[in-house]
Amino acid sequence: MISGLDHIVLVCPEIVSGTAVYSALLGRAPDWQSVSEDGAATAIFRVNNTALELMAPKGDGPVAERLGEIITDDGSGLKSLAFATADIEHAHHRLTRRGLNPHEIMPGESRSDISGKTRTWRRFRCDDAETGGIKTFLIEHVTGALAPVDAPGGAVVGLDHIVINTPNPDRAAALYGARLGLDLALDRTAPEWKTRFLFFRTGGLTFEVINRLGEDHDARASDSIFGLTWEVDDLAAAHERLLDAGFNVSEMRKGRKPGSHIFTVRDGTLNVPTLFISHDPK
Structure with a gap:
């Protein structure tokens, strides 16, 4: 569907x-x-x-x-x-x-x-x-559907994942999994990060639905689209390109997923928390 x-x-x-x-x-x-x-x-x-x-x-x-x-x-x-x-x-x-x-x-x-x-x-x-x-x-x-075109060097090639904040993870699991039919790839509670993660896959990207543990939540409150993680082939080239363009970016560091490296764009993204990521070739 x-x-x-x-x-x-x-x-x-x-x-x-x-x-x-x-x-x-x-x-x-x-x-x-x-x-x-x-x-x-x-x-x-x-x-x-x-x-x-x-x-x-x-x-x-x-x-x-x-x-x-x-x-x-x-x-x-x-x-x-x-x-x-x-x-x-x-x-x-x-x-x-x-x-x-x-x-x-x-x-x-x-x-x-x-x-x-x-x-x-x-x-x-x-x-x-x-x-x-x-x-x-x-x-x-x-x-007239738009088709992807080759990206210039250091440019974004795809969206690795989108982050959804939810006060009600069971409602989100039912929505994205049972009702919309996305593939639930992971449901994990990580006490070290005080977060429950639900990962759904569709069309080559991940929906990362997160619920912050230890916070007071109104289960009837709305979810929100929190942020985006853009994928690049060459993270160092992307990092240098954004520095040259005047963006406030963090240092490059290892990501949570084995073989991944990331950096954060701290501001200037129209209120969208933003990461860049690259993955080591398999």
Whole structure:
């Protein structure tokens, strides 16, 4: 039903400056830029296993108004997930039966200001009350789907994992595993880190759902999209590139996973906690 994470939406106040930040961070230009009639400006960065879509208000319109309210209330940051499916009707039927109360399937269309090409899709949104409060969509591309292109040296090639914070790990396990059908690869409680980890796999990336132990949680409270870990082939080249671009980055260090090395981007990412990672060849 779900073939992967199609894209993540990052809402920011202004599209030109936001695009400049993420072009420098990812080391690659956007693959798609557009402005819709309802007041949304977008820039999409396609990597090998997903995409990051920046969205900002532009001009007047209902979407511009809604984006402005989101930014006023919560600031910039990661706001929604869109999972890929090859059969939107089947997915809608299955998620209806699984109690996610999906909204109506709606068509969409966008024309790129870069290439002049048009792409079309169909999508629906699940009920926020059933997805832990995270805006969650399923999307089927009809025409013009973006394909990954080779990355320049030191640039991001893919998304290694996305981190979701949850006050209710059992609810999250049911959502991502039983209801959305992602592969639960690990459910581990690590007292040394005071955290319960649930790892789900889909489309070549990992959903790392975390619950902080020893903290008071309201089990009815919403989950949140916390941060992103971007994968590069050459971590040292990426580290040098970001230093040259003026980012505040940590020293390179070993990651938790054997054979991995990481560094942290401390700020300047539009409120998105960000790591870079590389893996030793097997």
